[in-house]
Amino acid sequence: xIVYSGTIKSFGDDVDRGVIAEHVKEALEQxxxxxxxxxxxxxxxxxxxYMKNVLDVPDIPSDLHVAIEYQIPATSKRVDFxxxxxxxxxxxxxxxxxxxxxxxxxxxxxxxxxxxxLAGAYRAVTHPSYQAYSYAKMIEHYNESAQEKDIHLxxxxxxxxxxxxFRDEIENxxxxxxxxxxxxxLKKDTIKLRAFIQKHIQKTDHGKLLYLIDHGRIRPSKxxxxxxxxxxxxxxxxxxxxxxxxxxxxxxxxxxxxxxTNHKHTIIIEGGPGTGKSVVAxxxxxxxxxxxxxxxxxxxxxxxVYFSKLxxxxxxxxxxxxxxxSSGAFxxxxxxxxxxxxxxxxxxxNEKSGLxxxxxxxxxxxxxxxAKVSVFFIDEDQIVTTKDFGSVNEIVRQAELLGSKxxxxxxxxxxxxxxxxxxxxxxxxxxxxxxxRTTANQDGFEMDYDLRVFDDPVLMRDTLREFNAKSNxxxxxxxxxxxxxxxxxxxxxxxxxxxxxxxxxxxxxGHTQTWAIDEDSFEQVGCIHTSQGxxxxxxxxxxxxxxxxxxxxxxxxxxxxxxxxxSLKGIKTTKDYGLADRIIKNxxxxxxxxxxxxxxxxxxxxxxxxxxxxxxxxxSIGV
Numbered sequence: 105x106i107v108y109s110g111t112i113k114s115f116g117d118d119v120d121r122g123v124i125a126e127h128v129k130e131a132l133e134q135x136x137x138x139x140x141x142x143x144x145x146x147x148x149x150x151x152x153x154y155m156k157n158v159l160d161v162p163d164i165p166s167d168l169h170v171a172i173e174y175q176i177p178a179t180s181k182r183v184d185f186x187x188x189x190x191x192x193x194x195x196x197x198x199x200x201x202x203x204x205x206x207x208x209x210x211x212x213x214x215x216x217x218x219x220x221x222l223a224g225a226y227r228a229v230t231h232p233s234y235q236a237y238s239y240a241k242m243i244e245h246y247n248e249s250a251q252e253k254d255i256h257l258x259x260x261x262x263x264x265x266x267x268x269x270f271r272d273e274i275e276n277x278x279x280x281x282x283x284x285x286x287x288x289x290l291k292k293d294t295i296k297l298r299a300f301i302q303k304h305i306q307k308t309d310h311g312k313l314l315y316l317i318d319h320g321r322i323r324p325s326k327x328x329x330x331x332x333x334x335x336x337x338x339x340x341x342x343x344x345x346x347x348x349x350x351x352x353x354x355x356x357x358x359x360x361x362x363x364x365t366n367h368k369h370t371i372i373i374e375g376g377p378g379t380g381k382s383v384v385a386x387x388x389x390x391x392x393x394x395x396x397x398x399x400x401x402x403x404x405x406x407x408x409v410y411f412s413k414l415x416x417x418x419x420x421x422x423x424x425x426x427x428x429x430s431s432g433a434f435x436x437x438x439x440x441x442x443x444x445x446x447x448x449x450x451x452x453x454n455e456k457s458g459l460x461x462x463x464x465x466x467x468x469x470x471x472x473x474x475a476k477v478s479v480f481f482i483d484e485d486q487i488v489t490t491k492d493f494g495s496v497n498e499i500v501r502q503a504e505l506l507g508s509k510x511x512x513x514x515x516x517x518x519x520x521x522x523x524x525x526x527x528x529x530x531x532x533x534x535x536x537x538x539x540x541r542t543t544a545n546q547d548g549f550e551m552d553y554d555l556r557v558f559d560d561p562v563l564m565r566d567t568l569r570e571f572n573a574k575s576n577x578x579x580x581x582x583x584x585x586x587x588x589x590x591x592x593x594x595x596x597x598x599x600x601x602x603x604x605x606x607x608x609x610x611x612x613x614g615h616t617q618t619w620a621i622d623e624d625s626f627e628q629v630g631c632i633h634t635s636q637g638x639x640x641x642x643x644x645x646x647x648x649x650x651x652x653x654x655x656x657x658x659x660x661x662x663x664x665x666x667x668x669x670x671s672l673k674g675i676k677t678t679k680d681y682g683l684a685d686r687i688i689k690n691x692x693x694x695x696x697x698x699x700x701x702x703x704x705x706x707x708x709x710x711x712x713x714x715x716x717x718x719x720x721x722x723x724s725i726g727v
């Protein structure tokens with residue numbers, strides 16, 4: 105989505121008239137895209153003036169087309185500035201320019217990472233050249249026109265305020281590889297930047313390339329489970345951008361340090377649903393697969409899916425078993441037996457291990473003890489049972505007791521959304537919708553995400569079935585409001601979930617551990633355990649009577665859960681009904697974020713259905 109576009113002449117006129125920042129701001133608001141704060145407005149005023157000066161020369165045709173703030177498909181990231189046109193070899197070329205107002209930066213020992221002063225503090229960020237490069241690669245990955253129409257993308261960066269005294273920090277040999285791909289242009293490099301643009305673009309394309317980029321067909325978002333074979337083989341399936349890259353490079357450096365010094369490190373990565381926790385985790389597994397490294401998760405569903413995919417990819421059984429482990433597998437593991445343990449969904453860790461929770465002492469303690477470097481990916485808002493023991497505080501406590509240095513904070517947080525069609529606002533909208541917390545997204549969210557409320561569960565299933573027929577990537581999921589009567593009678597005409605209009609369905613197969621990818625599993629309804637940690641193109645969420653709407657409020661009712669549901673076990677004894685409320689809402693929020701392209705909802709409670717339908721129909725989605 106391009107926010108602003110025009111010729112160099114019309115762009116220059118808007119700059120001269122002092123209205124360019126206002127035009128960009130208004131265009132963002134019209135598309136319901138959040139635009140930061142006053143500092144971002146000032147950055148448009150300043151940076152775009154510099155770009156006008158770069159382009160406003162006779163040697164650069166004034167009818168070349170430019171674009172400002174292009175939102176990359178399926179992400180919440182925006183490209184600062186684009187110039188498009190035809191090169192001397194008659195090729196279709198696009199120059200991508202990352203604009204920075206930095207005055208200085210400092211090198212680091214981390215791959216493609218520098219530090220600079222932002223938002224009142226020195227922070228680790230991606231090198232501007234890497235940022236420009238990663239955005240170009242994202243466009244290549246998601247926009248079919250970029251490949252089908254043979255559009256060539258040339259990234260660079262322009263730090264127009266950068267002081268010459270700190271040039272070696274940003275152009276240091278540590279960054280030589282990425283700077284060669286995406287050249288750096290500093291305050292004194294205006295002529296150099298102008299030459300870079302002229303090298304690739306000599307004449308106008310009359311805006312055709314920008315139109316293709318803005319209106320071209322978007323490739324389906326990649327699901328991690330579909331790319332894991334390629335990733336383990338060493339291929340780059342996901343380009344890590346911004347904070348993902350910071351987290352990845354930081355962990356990579358700490359693992360290398362631990363190999364050299366034998367010191368213990370514990371790293372805590374926080375991030376909400378869809379922020380790429382699992383992508384970073386699997387990238388780390390692939391990077392260090394030649395060391396003694398495991399991917400660890402309590403939830404068997406993603407492990408089983410990954411295992412199945414790798415077996416189909418002809419990996420040996422023992423090799424796969426040595427890559428993926430349950431969180432309870434380290435009860436008797438000697439100290440530092442592993443170079444690194446990568447713990448995904450760490451909020452789901454139990455205190456004790458074993459089928460009856462009678463083995464070991466503390467899973468977090470055992471994992472930290474077993475590894476030189478332990479990495480915990482965690483989202484405390486995704487705890488969905490009373491047994492979920494993982495927390496930042498407990499990880500810190502155990503690390504300190506075991507003499508492991510803790511790394512946690514701003515450099516270890518993932519925030520950008522890569523699921524739900526890249527909408528950061530959708531997650532905040534859900535928080536407000538479910539009354540988890542009040543957010544600024546009461547009225548909706550940006551981006552075109554297919555969110556619907558159905559009055560008829562049969563129609564919802566039929567609509568999902570059409571999507572599933574294309575790729576086997578649509579599923580129905582529900583909460584624990586229905587007894588699993590068919591578990592021991594799979595062949596009988598017994599249904600677990602019976603709703604209005606004759607809707608009948610069984611819970612997910614009891615004889616398979618890969619419901620999420622099985623070819624014949626669409627008609628079955630999954631649960632939180634078979635879907636958490638995985639993603640689909642479309643999901644249909646059945647909200648049972650444990651979530652209702654009364655007197656203008658969302659209300660949870662733990663008594664409507666199935667008798668066989670163990671997720672709220674112990675609540676009646678402890679009377680911690682606040683925890684029960686949190687778990688039920690967390691469960692639905694987690695389910696509602698499983699879809700990359702769309703989420704369909706059916707509520708048993710008519711009042712809740714009407715409330716959700718009204719909130720969604722009056723929200724600013726799909727703009």
